[in-house]
Amino acid sequence: MPSSQTVTIDQAKLLKVIHERGEVSQEALAKATKFDLVKVAREILELTAKGFVDSIERTEQRILLTDEGRRYLKDGLPEHQLYAALQREKDPILLEAFKKKAKIDEQLVNIAIGWLKRKNWVAFSKEGKKTFLRLLPRTEDIDSTTLSLIADGTIADHLRDQAIAVSLQNLKKRKIVEILERHYRVARLTPQGKALLEKGLKVQRKLETTLTPSLIISGKWRKTKFKPYDPTEQVPPVYYGRRHPVIEVINEIREIFLEMGFTEIRGPLVESEFWNFDALFQPQDHPARELADTFKVAKPTKAKLPPKEIVQNVKKTHENGWRTKSTGWGYKWKMSEAERLVLRTHTTATTCRHLSKAFKEWEPPEKVFSVDRVYRNEAIDYKHLSEFMQVEGIVVDKNVDLRHLKGNLKTFYGKMGFKKVRLIPSFYPYTEPSMSTLIFVDKFNSWMEMGGSGIFRPEVTYPFGVKEKVLAWGQGLDRLVMLKLDLNDIREVYSTNIERLRTTPVIF
Structure with missing residues (x-):
């Protein structure tokens, strides 16, 4: 030694x-x-x-100054630009009239007004629904001083100044400056x-x-002298390359369905309302088809629809039930509504496309699944996203029933680690009977709803020439991912937090 x-x-x-x-x-x-x-x-x-x-x-x-910061260094901060423009007006200034005639970007005006008020450079007054501005004397602006100090590289000498430090944080929040640490x-x-x-x-x-x-x-x-080793010595952690945990869960789901004898299908993200709604026997005046729930696509203005025979079958089913022994919806079905484009709201549109190829590209019995992205016009919060993943599957065969549906779901969730599965009566517009799928989550010691399931109505399958029973189920992938990865906020599902990605256990 x-x-x-x-x-x-x-x-x-x-x-x-x-x-x-x-x-x-x-x-x-x-x-x-x-x-x-x-x-x-x-x-x-x-x-x-x-x-x-x-x-x-x-x-x-x-x-450092951001691109926006460099622009403001040259042209002045938004509140300075607006104050200069307001000085050319007579008090009191009608805000809406000023916005219309001012040659200043409206977004910049809105930003500037907030800072003018905060810096006490203007006073606001209301007369009915009209808002008036009155200029107040402009005080010295520490933010301009801070910008200049950053630009000439001397900001570090002034960081002990409390006013400069506060200004720097404000400018950072406004994304005018960025503070990098090494x-x-x-x-x-x-x-x-x-x-x-x-x-x-x-x-x-x-x-x-x-x-x-x-x-x-x-x-x-x-006779050789060796370097001593201390097995108790702490060493830096080594992080290996890996797939995103969500991709690992998706791959696990794919493997399970493939083991069960299913084939994967894919479809377009931009879909016609025909496949997204009409083919699923959803009436053209249904609230879900409005902008409040669905993202519409402006261009192109029209989608190419499937062969005329399929379109006519769907049209007649909506209007009078056609050969399904249903009365239909009893309204005049419009081709122009079906041709509109949307971001698909569910992967069932892809399932319908596959059903339309029955007896042309495949024959029953048939088992397919889909794991893909869908879109809903929803406010983003801890349990909702406007873009998310959906998992669904169908089994097409004349001899299947609800027992086979339950068996498939129990097998799938069992392989995912959830041993207790139950189905309870529910309602979904394109399945009858319809059921909600629940799994027992040991962590919460309670049942959790995972999605819907049932047997497709004849109004969905007959227009494609499919008279066999079609077992169907679907759910959002994100809830399953949250359970597998022990997350509490849906926004964490697609997190790029490097520490979380490194420490999340790998799913094999």
Whole structure:
């Protein structure tokens, strides 16, 4: 075992550089010694353990103007631009009239008004529904001073000024400046390290780090000195490359369905209202087809519909029930409504496309599934997203019934880790009977609804020439992902938080 007062040749080089410069970053040490950064870090760690060097973490802050900030430095902050424009008007100023005639971007005006009020440069008054502005004397603006200091590179000298510090944070919130931090380590000699250099360094010969087969066979290992290892020493964590956890869950779902004998199908994200609604026997005046729930596509203005025979079958089914023994919806079905384009609201549109190919590209029995993206015009909160994933499957066969549906669902959820599954009566517009699928979640010690299921109505299947029974089920993927990854907020499902992505257990 080498003496704690000896160092390696490489460590001696590092100590001499540190002694010459006083305090040196690891990057500078790597450049001066021509060692790579990993080697420098490792040697500094050993010198620190021996007590010769202190390794200290430093933080360097860089304050920069964003593109918007550089524009405001040149043209003035929005509140300055607006104040200058208002000075050319007579008090009191009618706000709406000013907005219309001012040659200033309306978004900039709206931003500026808030800051004019906050800085107490204008007073507001109301007369009925009209809003008037009255200019107040303009005070010195610390934000302009801060912008100038950043631009000339002297902001660091003024960070102790409380007013400048507050202004800097405000400008950061406004995305006018960005504050970048860089963490790095520097090395400096300890008193023990200085004493060692004054006495003269004792350099040990190179130590072996690996017990090789040749050392063992030749017997040289008996006289070879090896570098000591401390198995209790903390080492930096190593993070491997991996797929996003959501992709891992999707792959698990795919494997389960494929094991169960299903085939995967895909469909377009931009869909005609024909496939998204009409083919599912959803009337053209249904509220779900309005902008409040569905994202409409402006261009192109029309979709290409399937062959005329299928369109006519769907049309007649809506109007009078056609051959389904239903009365239909009893209204005049419009081709123009069916031709409109939307971002698909469910993957069942893809399922309908597949059913329309029956007896042309496939024949019953048939088992297919889909895991794909859908869109709903919903407000985003902790349990809702406007873009999410949906999982669904169908089984087409003349001899299937609800028992087969329940069996498929129990098998799927069982393979996902949920052993208790039950179906309860429910209502869905294109299945009859319809059921909600519930699974028992041990974490909550309660049942949780996962989605809908049932048997497609004849009004959905007959227009495509499918008279066999079609078992169907579907659900949002995100709730399943939240349970698998132990998340509480749906917005975390597609998180790019690197720490969470690194520490989430891998799903095999």
